[in-house]
Amino acid sequence: MSSKSAHAPLAERLRPQSLGEVIGQQHLLGEGMPLRIAFESGQPHSCILWGPPGTGKTTIARLMADAFDAQFITISAVLGGVKDIREAVEQAQVAQAHGRRTIVFVDEVHRFNKSQQDAFLPHVESGLFTFIGATTENPSFEVNSALLSRAAVYVLQPLSEDDLKQIVQRAQAIDAVPPIEAAALDRLIGYADGDARRLLNTLETLAVAATREKRSEVSDEWLLKVLGERMRRYDKGGEQFYDTISALHKSMRGSDPDATLYWLVRMLDGGVDPRYICRRMIRMAVEDVGLADPRALRMALDAADVYERLGSPEGELAIAECLVYLAVAPKSNAVYVAYNEARALVRKDGTRPVPMHLRNAPTRLMKDLGYGKEYRYAHDEAGGFAAGENYFPEGMRPPNFYRPVERGLEIRIAEKLRELRALNAREQGRNP
Template sequence: MAASDPINPARPLADRMRPTHLDEYAGQLHLLAPGKPLRRSIEEDHLHSMVFWGPPGTGKTTLARLIAHYCGARFITLSAVLSGVKDIRAAVEQARETQQQAHRPTLLFVDEVHRFNKSQQDAFLPHVEDGTIAFIGATTENPSFELNNALLSRVRTYVLKNLEQADIRAIIDRALEDAQRGLGDRHLHMAPELRDLLARMADGDARRALNLLEIAADLARDEGQGPVIDQTILEEVTSQGLRRFDKGGELFYDQISALHKSVRGSDPDAALYWFCRMIDGGCDPRYLARRIVRMASEDIGNADPRALTLALQAWDTFDRLGSPEGELTLAQAVIYLACAAKSNAVYVAYNTALEDARKRGTQEVPLHLRNAPTRLMKQLDYGKGYRYAHDEVDGFAAGACYFPEGMGEPRYYEPVERGLEIRIREKLLDLRRRNRESRS
């Protein structure tokens, strides 16, 4: 939108307050600070195809509009949710006409481009290559997972970050003061500490901040000296909870990763924080219960076998109590796992053995390890030479081999010197010593 465009007061505040110049654009200094490559390309009118990857409300659409404005390009926008190949072809035809008749480039902006399937994404390729369009896609999902390699290889990917609280606060101030595009003509009063609170509650999302501000402005009470947005109003409009949480999206897996790594890192406070972030954001507690059980095996294992028992009990208790009471049991399990002795020996052993089993293919079970429930099997020497461990000294058949013939005796499980695995390690070393002595 150019600065000269008329302002329609019926448009949402977030749309009216879109920056019309780069100097108004908040945040993303890693991309747009003076001298940065993207800023230089915009100012020098070097239009190229790109993908903007970032959370909602970080300015992806606005930045695309600014680029079109600065480069003198026609701006066509499509939504991947509502559009198909037919719409793409129509947009390309418009771009071709603009190029031939007005000698202007066209910037085709596709919002939520990750929702296009492979054939829809492929439809852009020839027109990006021949210069009919400059393509900008916006996505909240990781492009390396959601976009075709063919398309990715023809664009530059820019990562947009959550806006800082100070950036959001500046946007709120501008909206309250701007009489032409914002709410300045309504002479609203809003205390500085409440502006800070709104900026914090917006959670890095400028659109969310402005949407909430617009609702609060409509609820403002006239206290005799003009309409006031007070704390009661602000609490009312933010009562639904505003934490960023995209179920199944990039942020979802980032938070799961943070929870798992906090448990692994033995930081119960950080682990509890990420657990609560996900609960507060609407994550299914049963999904978290499954992940907690996985952590108990992967990162604690036999260093503290009680961790797995507690994780399963927490899951079972949650199923019995339901939400929100049952969530406390999951929190208890998270804290216990974070504080427990750590070992990934079981995890490493499992993966190594699984790889070995796949690599070696089918190996015959040694005859002495086979069951012999019939006379024929006994005649074929099934079970012959098997030593029943309970009849041996200390319940251990020293020197016996339980691997397929010719495979040797690879070592998969190597207990660490932490927790219960200290004792397990000592016992294994003793048993292996006795095996060696028995065979020598």
């Protein structure tokens, strides 16, 4: 690390000045790893650095510019636009005329719209500059396919506990923060949640507070006082949000109540609207529990209603109770599968006419034309079942969409269907 002004932010003072100083991301920067090879090749290439905040995306981009002795131009997609892109192109043309490379770094590239992203394409293709984009969102959804096809994607991971402790040690080595007791350090690392920038900003806050209060050590009790209520990093609208709700849904489907509760609390702790969880919970009841336990849907609706009446935090217990019930309930996706198969068949099949005996006949003319003729009213039949009757369009084989599973109430449903189908087969045998 080069010497920098003591008045510079701690994150800037500790920013790595060489590849060897980078902490974390060894799956990309270690010996023989993709980005290390790119640095050593001497040939920069366009890429997208995808990862959570505070994982080193900007640092890696700057080090790449240094390694290739390239002009480094930064554009913020939050504040910038086409005008900034045009200025970057002009600067790159000047540098090229003097035989120097240019790297254009676009922070939060996912915030640029399609036309803004397209503006980079001709210059990337011509080799005027090397494009490096940084994003916290999945590039598959947020970056144009044309730009994505011209850039390698490197996935950065949250920093590990050991990585974060190394950063603390570096800060202490330049006397930026006072000694930290073990319990306080563990809490601080958990608070940072894999984000180096968050850790460094917090260390800086602690250092200022410790100086003001003339403290020689950061204790756990004092740390809690300074930090206030601990909040985890949580992206309510991005990749992490969908990963977490996916984990909740799959834990419930896998009949693990403890994991289900864990992911529920992770989402609530991160600030997700409990009403969203209620909506997903209702979906879980119909998709994954289904008719194996029809009470699950009623319980999900009741839990959502309880939350509306009580709000947070009391209403969240009803959500937890319902999710545990869903997790331990027998599972069946038979109706879900049947419904999707029916939709697929209707989409590809022709519009078959409704059989005459199933048509409604509200007028005399319709009755005279045969609408509803020979319809068998099931309640008037033995056992309330019109054995042998056909309810599909003529010429269409019964598709057997719904196939009950041998779990929960669907065991009895399957038995009933087998009985009814046997009656149908017997009647159809008598009337071929």
